[in-house]
Amino acid sequence: MSKNPVHVIGGGLAGSEAAWQIAEAGVPVVLHEMRPVRGTDAHKTDGLAELVCSNSFRSDDAAANAVGLLHAEMRLAGSLIMSAGDANQVPAGGALAVDRDGFSDAVTAKIEAHPLITIQREEVPGLPPAEWDQAIIATGPLTAPSLAQSIAEATGADALAFFDAIAPIVHFDTIDMNICWFQSRYDKVGPGGTGKDYINCPMDKDQYFAFVTALLEGQKTEFKEWEGTPYFDGCLPIEVMAERGVETLRYGPMKPMGLTNVHNPSVKAYAVVQLRQDNALGTLYNMVGFQTKLKHAEQVRIFRTIPGLENADFARLGGLHRNTYINSPTLLDPSLQLKSRPGLRFAGQITGCEGYVESAAIGLLAGRFATAERLGQALSLPPSTTAFGALLNHITGGHIVSDDEPGKRSFQPMNVNFGLFPPVEAPKVEGKRLRGKDKTVAKRHAITSRALADCRVWLGLPTRAEAAE
Numbered sequence: 001m002s003k004n005p006v007h008v009i010g011g012g013l014a015g016s017e018a019a020w021q022i023a024e025a026g027v028p029v030v031l032h033e034m035r036p037v038r039g040t041d042a043h044k045t046d047g048l049a050e051l052v053c054s055n056s057f058r059s060d061d062a063a064a065n066a067v068g069l070l071h072a073e074m075r076l077a078g079s080l081i082m083s084a085g086d087a088n089q090v091p092a093g094g095a096l097a098v099d100r101d102g103f104s105d106a107v108t109a110k111i112e113a114h115p116l117i118t119i120q121r122e123e124v125p126g127l128p129p130a131e132w133d134q135a136i137i138a139t140g141p142l143t144a145p146s147l148a149q150s151i152a153e154a155t156g157a158d159a160l161a162f163f164d165a166i167a168p169i170v171h172f173d174t175i176d177m178n179i180c181w182f183q184s185r186y187d188k189v190g191p192g193g194t195g196k197d198y199i200n201c202p203m204d205k206d207q208y209f210a211f212v213t214a215l216l217e218g219q220k221t222e223f224k225e226w227e228g229t230p231y232f233d234g235c236l237p238i239e240v241m242a243e244r245g246v247e248t249l250r251y252g253p254m255k256p257m258g259l260t261n262v263h264n265p266s267v268k269a270y271a272v273v274q275l276r277q278d279n280a281l282g283t284l285y286n287m288v289g290f291q292t293k294l295k296h297a298e299q300v301r302i303f304r305t306i307p308g309l310e311n312a313d314f315a316r317l318g319g320l321h322r323n324t325y326i327n328s329p330t331l332l333d334p335s336l337q338l339k340s341r342p343g344l345r346f347a348g349q350i351t352g353c354e355g356y357v358e359s360a361a362i363g364l365l366a367g368r369f370a371t372a373e374r375l376g377q378a379l380s381l382p383p384s385t386t387a388f389g390a391l392l393n394h395i396t397g398g399h400i401v402s403d404d405e406p407g408k409r410s411f412q413p414m415n416v417n418f419g420l421f422p423p424v425e426a427p428k429v430e431g432k433r434l435r436g437k438d439k440t441v442a443k444r445h446a447i448t449s450r451a452l453a454d455c456r457v458w459l460g461l462p463t464r465a466e467a468a469e
């Protein structure tokens with residue numbers, strides 16, 4: 001080998017894509033995958049890029065869906081995961097679903113056949129040795145315990161989570177501000193606040209009691225055996241809190257104290273649901289303390305009974321599951337490099353993205369960044385207007401860290417969604433402003449066409465018009 005290889009640890013969605021991108025750019029790669037020497041609780045085969053659960057890459061609509069847009073950008077960037085997915089597609093309406101074995105076989109065959117990739121079937125038990133001067137850790141949500149332990153030791157105990165208790169996130173522009181209002185409890189300004197940092201949704205007594213009943217009766221997802229993680233009191237699911245007594249939530253996350261409804265100042269709310277800004281753009285708000293095991297459809301049904309959230313569009317629904325991921329906004333630089341150890345990058349779900357496609361996309365970026373370093377080229381970050389850039393920014397910095405809950409981790413894994421993109425004005429039609437669904441569709445089209453154009457420039461590809469000539 002003429003150049004020192006880049007070492008990629010983990011041959012899942014992210015690691016396979018990273019290895020491919022690096023090798024396609026002419027740099028040798030050693031890909032370390034522990035299966036079949038050591039398994040995980042979810043993987044069943046020794047194939048690379050095994051899909052551990054659903055066989056869907058979700059929507060393939062690049063014009064109106066954020067993950068569909070990410071598909072399109074990855075195709076432009078020569079993604080192995082997308083080409084293997086396209087070649088193994090099964091019918092699934094507007095979604096891209098794949099034959100999981102055919103897909104994994106295709107990825108494995110391509111990687112095995114690449115002259116610049118060496119696969120080593122072995123567990124990497126700790127952080128890469130110093131001589132691996134360019135390395136990528138892409139060991140996923142089920143990272144083997146001894147490596148997870150080493151990462152925790154190197155980054156600090158608070159920096160690595162072993163499961164995520166996630167609260168739903170709502171698109172700000174779908175919250176009814178004629179019912180809700182901005183106010184921090186007791187108008188506290190805090191270190192970085194304004195006194196109006198929360199969105200408050202008021203409930204009267206009947207609404208509160210009906211809500212608690214709905215939580216208790218709502219269908220919950222069952223934990224799989226391997227997910228048998230104990231609850232920590234700091235992040236109990238709301239329905240578990242509700243089981244402890246009908247008033248428990250009113251003394252916990254739904255307490256109405258220190259708040260005055262600007263729309264109805266003389267009436268004190270019986271309970272309040274609070275939402276806190278989740279991204280720097282202010283387009284997403286998370287429901288404070290609303291981590292839950294309710295089934296997704298039940299969350300939508302029940303949470304839309306909250307006054308002001310009747311038409312809420314959820315960027316992410318709540319959940320609680322086993323997931324190893326690092327506190328990326330604190331630990332990583334904008335090119336996914338561990339700040340405390342240059343040359344070591346993280347990729348995939350362990351960085352705090354969520355989903356097969358997002359994991360592969362972050363693998364693609366980490367692979368390109370490592371390649372640029374190995375070749376002595378300048379690093380070029382994707383523009384924040386692209387799906388690549390929007391997702392990368394969420395992971396490495398766009399997320400707001402909560403000041404009012406010291407010690408609490410607030411960075412939570414997330415799928416790509418339109419709330420992560422810089423906003424656009426909805427185009428007018430015949431000089432008139434669009435409203436409702438038409439406005440949403442027009443905005444999405446404006447975001448996706450801007451993203452694809454910017455992605456082409458970033459990748460050095462001809463514009464669509466030039467390509468068509």
Ligand SMILES: Cc1cc2nc3c(=O)[nH]c(=O)nc-3n(C[C@H](O)[C@H](O)[C@H](O)COP(=O)(O)OP(=O)(O)OC[C@H]3O[C@@H](n4cnc5c(N)ncnc54)[C@H](O)[C@@H]3O)c2cc1C
Pocket residue numbers: 009010011012013014015032033034035039040042043049050051052053054055056122123124125138139140141142143144147322347348349350354355356357359360
């Ligand atoms: C049970 C479960 C179900 C999921 N279901 C879905 C779903 O339906 N849809 C969806 O979009 N996302 C799902 N996800 C989330 C996520 O998108 C996938 O886990 C995805 O595979 C993450 O890609 P990755 O490359 O980061 O990790 P993985 O695909 O898990 O790849 C990591 C690889 O690293 C290897 N490895 C781990 N530790 C070591 C080590 N020390 N040395 C060498 N190799 C190591 C593993 O064997 C594995 O092959 C699920 C996650 C889990 C855990």
